[in-house]
Amino acid sequence: MNKLNARMRRVMTAPFAVWMAIFVVVPIALVLYYAFTDANGSFTASNITSIWEYRGTYLISIELALTATVICLLLAYPLAYSISKMKARRQQTMVLLVMLPMWMNFLIRTYAWMTILEDTGLINTLVKFLLSLVGYEFEGFSMINTNGAIILGMVYNFLPYMILPIYTVLTKIDKNVIEAARDLGANGFQIFTKVLLPQSIPGIISGITMVFVPAVSTFVISKLLGGGMTYLIGDIIENYFLGNTGEVNYNVGAALSLVLMVLILISMGIMNHFDEDDETNGGRVI
């Protein structure tokens, strides 16, 4: 394959190169252009500086997304571990079971939680009914339209993205290393912190990115489960481009998207750095 001649090579990659240049590179360049110009097309930095107004929105988006990511990690690791210990045939079934809900439309899954959490929803109706049996009048929990509901929606929708990569790295860990650690007198906790955890870092990192990125930029979950009470950065961007509840302004919208993109690139850079660090440290110890 490496001997593929130059002409053939060019013919094969040309459609891809042209397509990606027009529909990936140019649009990103346009985002940059819009972020630094005003409605008349002359240069301005005011879009970028006006983002300072939205620092609270960025912070709350990051806070909710981080909380959801941590919960996902805590929920996913034990499950991924116990799946990785099962028999091969059973592992396949379990992985399929983890993936199956993802095949159901994301909006429908979120909508289903609306019907469960509502004031007159399933949980409240059930609790009220049970309490009325013992003669107690109950007002009901208010769960929908809270930040808690948004976090729940994030955890629910993105949990499989955390389970799968962690499961994959755990199946690749050499069982003999765990045996060796046990023979050398390590207890369960030590095996976890000294053997399993360090070796599962790559899976954890890709899990964190796969949960955090869609969570921090969502506008659907905050709309459906937050009821528009909490605006996330995705909601603001959506508004500036589609103007459902305010003025359309591509320039400020582009600036907000640019900052979001840069924030995510930076955090991914930091995380990948941790990954590499870990490998070199491990190498040095050995």
Add this chain to the structure above:
Amino acid sequence: MKTLSRIYNFLVFAFLYAPIVVMVVYSFNGIKSRSVFSGFSLQWYQELFRDSVIMKSLYTSLLLAVLSAIIATVIGTAAAIGINATKGLRKKMYLAVNSIPMVNPEIVTAVSLMILFVFVISKFNSLEMGFGTLLISHVTFCIPYVILEVLPKIKGMDSNVYNAALDLGCPPAKAMLKVVLPQIKPGIVTGLIMAFTLSLDDFIISYFNSGSNVQTLSVTIFSMTKKPYSPKINALSTLLFTAILILLLIINLRQDKSKTAKKKGAKAK
């Protein structure tokens, strides 16, 4: 310890499946309520099939998914073969550009394409947002995933076979079709299925790039969630879920069959 982990697994799976069970049960509800269940009925399914907006957007979504999966698979597979043979900076550049749509938050990809479309449309008055812009944006986010599936298969393939075909006088294009493609077919099929499901499931990119006349199923569902509750949405999700379940079962059964067939073949030898 074992029972403890079993209970834990059960609880996580209960969490993952609870909303789906609720959706399915209430799709058969006799009354229009999402908390009280009263009598079994199929009326929401009947109403679903009578809803022309939903049916039309289902058709749009399926057509879009088929077309964008095919186009992305053709472009992506050719690119993967080419990229594998490319070296140095150019290869790094290709891979970097390819990873942009996967790394970027979906909303950023969506608005960047929207800016491009609006920009071009403002120059040419005859164009408008619609199926064309949807198709372009879906192909764009599907290509990277096809390449992701196909590239490892090409790397893992024996390059001598292709060279042998050339040495034996086979023209390069024919060698590509007859020798290379069959070897990487599993990767291509996975890429195609992945592109199809990604396109079918997409909401964010379609939401920004569909314009006002064309709606995908996801966009229709989103506008339904803003209106007063209708169990039609439950009926729709139940049908979709059943379709996926059947599809997965067929794929699994076929895999099992080919496995047992191989085993039998091995025994016979």
